[in-house]
Amino acid sequence: MPPRPRFDRRAPVRELPNINERIKYPQLRVVDSDGKQLGVIDRIKALEIANQRELDLVLVSEKANPPVCRIMDYGKYKFEQEKKAKEARKKSHQTEVKEVKMRYKIDKHDYDVRIGQAVRFLKAGDKVKCTVIFRGREIQHSNLAETLLLRMANDLEEQSEVQQRPKREGRNMIMFLSPRKTPLIKKEEDAKENN
Template sequence: MINEQIRDKEVRLIGAEGEQIGIVPLKEAQRLASEKSLDLVKIAPQAKPPVCKIMDYGKFKFDAAKKEKEARKKQKTVSLKEVRLSASIEKHDFETKMRNAEKFLKAGDKVKISVVFRGREMMHTQKGYTILEQALVLLEEIGVAEQKPKFEGRSMIIVVAPK
């Protein structure tokens, strides 16, 4: 709440430079604010009596928006990239997929490596563990596994995060 929106009888007033003025009637606080061509802003409505501060409200809102924009700029969103392998993958194909996974990790993204089992391959799930272990060995310098390999339907999955 600012200026005339404040409806309390008396308020604890803080000056424009942050100095404590004390408990004053609302009309007095509004008069002091208007003399300095500033706004009276309620900053702690739950206090007894409520705390108000004399400040330039437009500048305060502008600075707050600027800080929020800067914080959003510095924020890095981590996305999850997926590399799908099969239980009967050849060596060269495996190496190509691992190069892609390495590229994703270096870019700062998490990588979900999944080994998909088709038909009778479900009886040889040990191959999936072997493939995922080989992948972790290749990526151990730049990534770390978040959890142990687990099954999701017909695929075995592991998530690797960048170090």
């Protein structure tokens, strides 16, 4: 048996940003903090200009020829980048798949409750998996389950679009609905507007 790897107590090595003295290129294309081009100058002179203005020289594009640097307050720049990343994470919504289970012999009130649940999930931006469960010999009535799922898709037509039509999987019949991106305009409303 091979020996277990030893636990490394050292702090993880962080990649430091290329700013000020860490920039090793002799010639740099320098951009002012206002966005004005200062031209191609050597590294030492660029560092002097940045020090005079009490700002940092930050390497923006390493791949350009010569590399592009910008004179800016690096702490403020880093803070702004972190703030933007945080906002982007906050705005992004992870879509989940929520499930609505029922039997094909469902009562009207129970069906309305399932419709309400599905509407709530769709409004939250989640996908809905509609499942009809078969028990015992009920599997013979898969056509009734398909009719029920299609009725559900029709009732939720304004909020959702069918992502996957009803299909049997083992002892269940499933259908996937996803939230509608654009609102559906009913045909009756179109007819009223035309008259």
